[in-house]
Amino acid sequence: MRIDLHTHSFASDGTDAPAEVVRQAAAAGLDVVALTDHDTTRGWAEAAQAAPAVGIALVRGIEISCSAARGISVHLLGYLQDPEHAALVAETEAARDSRQERARRLVERVSRDFPLAWEDVLAQLGPDATVGRPHIADALVARGHVPDRAAAFESLLATRGPYYVPYRAPGAVAMVRAVRAAGGVPVLAHPFAAARGRVVPDRVIEEMAGAGLAGLEVDHRDHTDADRRRLRAMAASLRLLVTGSSDFHGAGKPNRLGENLTEPDVFEQIEAQGALPVVRG
Ligand code: AMP
Ligand code: FE
Ligand code: FE
Ligand code: ZN
Numbered sequence: 001m002r003i004d005l006h007t008h009s010f011a012s013d014g015t016d017a018p019a020e021v022v023r024q025a026a027a028a029g030l031d032v033v034a035l036t037d038h039d040t041t042r043g044w045a046e047a048a049q050a051a052p053a054v055g056i057a058l059v060r061g062i063e064i065s066c067s068a069a070r071g072i073s074v075h076l077l078g079y080l081q082d083p084e085h086a087a088l089v090a091e092t093e094a095a096r097d098s099r100q101e102r103a104r105r106l107v108e109r110v111s112r113d114f115p116l117a118w119e120d121v122l123a124q125l126g127p128d129a130t131v132g133r134p135h136i137a138d139a140l141v142a143r144g145h146v147p148d149r150a151a152a153f154e155s156l157l158a159t160r161g162p163y164y165v166p167y168r169a170p171g172a173v174a175m176v177r178a179v180r181a182a183g184g185v186p187v188l189a190h191p192f193a194a195a196r197g198r199v200v201p202d203r204v205i206e207e208m209a210g211a212g213l214a215g216l217e218v219d220h221r222d223h224t225d226a227d228r229r230r231l232r233a234m235a236a237s238l239r240l241l242v243t244g245s246s247d248f249h250g251a252g253k254p255n256r257l258g259e260n261l262t263e264p265d266v267f268e269q270i271e272a273q274g275a276l277p278v279v280r281g
Contacts, residue, residue, distance in 0.1 A: 003032040003262040005059060005270075006077060006189065006217065006245030008252075010126025011043035012063075013134035015250030017126075018043035019050035025248075026054035028257040032267060032278070034059035034079060034245075038130045039092040039099070041083040052281035059270070059278055063189055064088075064179070065095045066172035068204045073197055074172040074188070077217065080274025081184025088182045091170045096130050102167035103131045109163040110136070110156055114145050133157045134252055149252050159197040172204065176211040183275025187215040187243055191231060193222035202234065209238040214273060219244025219260040241266045 008014030009021045016024065018035060021043075025033035033056055035047045044060045051058035059079055066074040081088065103121065110116050120139035125131060137152035146152045156163055170178075172188075179186040188208060192199050205216070218231040219242075235242045244260035247253070271278050 001031045001264045001267070002029055002258055003264065003267045004030050004246050004248070004258050004260070005032075005034040005061070005079070005187075005243050005262050005267070006036050006063070006220075007033060007248040007257065008037055008063075008250070009035060009043045009047070010129055010250075011040050012037035012126075012130040013132045013249060013252060015252045018047040021248070021250070022047050022050040022056060022058060023054050025257050026056040030056060030258050032057045032059060033257070034061040034077075036061040036063045036077055036079075038063050038132060039065055039095045040128075040130045042128055044083065048279045051279050055281055057278050057280045060276060062092070064092060064175055065099070065167070065169040066175045067169045068172040068200050071166065072200055072204075073169070074200055074204075075190065076172060076175050076179065077187040077189045078179040078182070078184040079187065079270055080276040080278070081179055081182035082275055085178070085182030087178050088184075091175065091178060095167065095169050098168040099131050102165045103133075103136060106133070106136060106157075106163055106165045107139075109165065110140075114140070114143070114156070116140065116143060116145070134249070138252070172200070173207050173211045176208050176213050180212040185214045185270045185273045186212065187217055187241070187270075188213060189217050190220045190222050190247065191216055192224075192227040193220065195222060205234060206238065209240060213238075213240060214270065215241030215243050215266070217245060218242045219262075220247060221255060221259065222247075241269060243270075
C-alpha cells in the first residue's frame with residue numbers, strides 16, 4: 001500500500017482543483033491520499049466525489065496554522081475530524097481572516113518598491129481559497145518580478161525579508177486538544193523544516209504529546225537525514241506515530257506525489273482513531 005498523508009489543492013496554496021489532486025494521486029500509483037489544505041475543508045466535498053471514481057481512498061484532513069513559543073509558526077495536520085466542530089471552525093476561520101489582512105499588508109509593502117496590486121493576487125486564488133504567500137509569489141511571477149515561487153520565497157517574501165508580515169494563529173497545544181475534541185487525529189507537520197523559519201523546541205513537542213498529539217510527520221523533503229533520525233527517536237520516546245508525505249502543492253513546488261510515504265499500520269491506527277470514515281469506492 002502506498003499512502004501519502006499531506007497534499008494541497010487550490011482550496012489553499014496548491015495549484016490544482018481538489019478532484020485533480022485526487023486523480024493525479026491515483027495516477028501516481030497511490031492507494032491512499034489525504035487532502036490537507038491550509039485552514040480549510042472547502043476542498044473535501046469535491047475530492048470525496050472524485051476519489052471513488054479513480055479507485056483511491058481519501059483521508060479528509062486539514063493543515064492548521066498555529067503558533068508556539070513566541071511566534072514560531074507550527075503546522076498541525078488534523079485527520080478525519082468533524083468539519084463543523086465549532087471551536088475548530090472558529091479558529092481556522094480566524095486564521096484565514098488574519099491571513100487575508102496580512103496578505104493585503106504584505107502586498108502593500110512590496111508594492112512600494114515593485115508594481116503589484118491586490119487584484120494581481122486575487123487572479124491567482126482558487127475559489128474561496130485560504131490566501132498565503134504562495135499566491136503573492138504567483139502574482140510576482142505573473143508580473144515578471146521573479147521566475148518562480150521558490151525565488152519569491154528566497155527574496156521578496158522571505159520570512160526574514162524586508163516586507164514580511166506575520167499573521168495571527170492559535171496556540172499549537174490548544175489546537176491539538178481542539179482537533180481531538182472534534183474527533184480528529186492531530187499530527188505535527190514537518191516539525192524540523194528549518195528553511196521555513198525557526199522550528200519548535202523539543203519542549204513544545206512534548207507538551208503537544210501530553211495534550212493528545214498522535215504523531216510526527218518525519219519523512220518529508222524539508223527534513224535532513226539527521227532531522228529524521230532525531231524525530232524518530234522522539235516519536236519512540238513519546239509513543240507517537242511516524243508519518244511520511246509529499247506535501248504536494250501541484251505546480252507550486254517541486255514536491256511530487258508519493259515521494260515520501262506512511263506505513264500501512266500507521267495509517268490503520270489513524271483511521272481507527274478518527275471520527276470520520278476514510279472515503280472508499
Ligand atoms: P504562509 O503560510 O502564507 O506564510 O506561506 C507559507 C507557505 O508557503 C507554506 O504553506 C509553504 O507550502 C509555501 N512555501 C514555503 N516556502 C516555499 C518555497 N520555497 N516555494 C514554494 N512554496 C513555499
Ligand atoms: Fe503550503
Ligand atoms: Fe506546512
Ligand atoms: Zn502543507
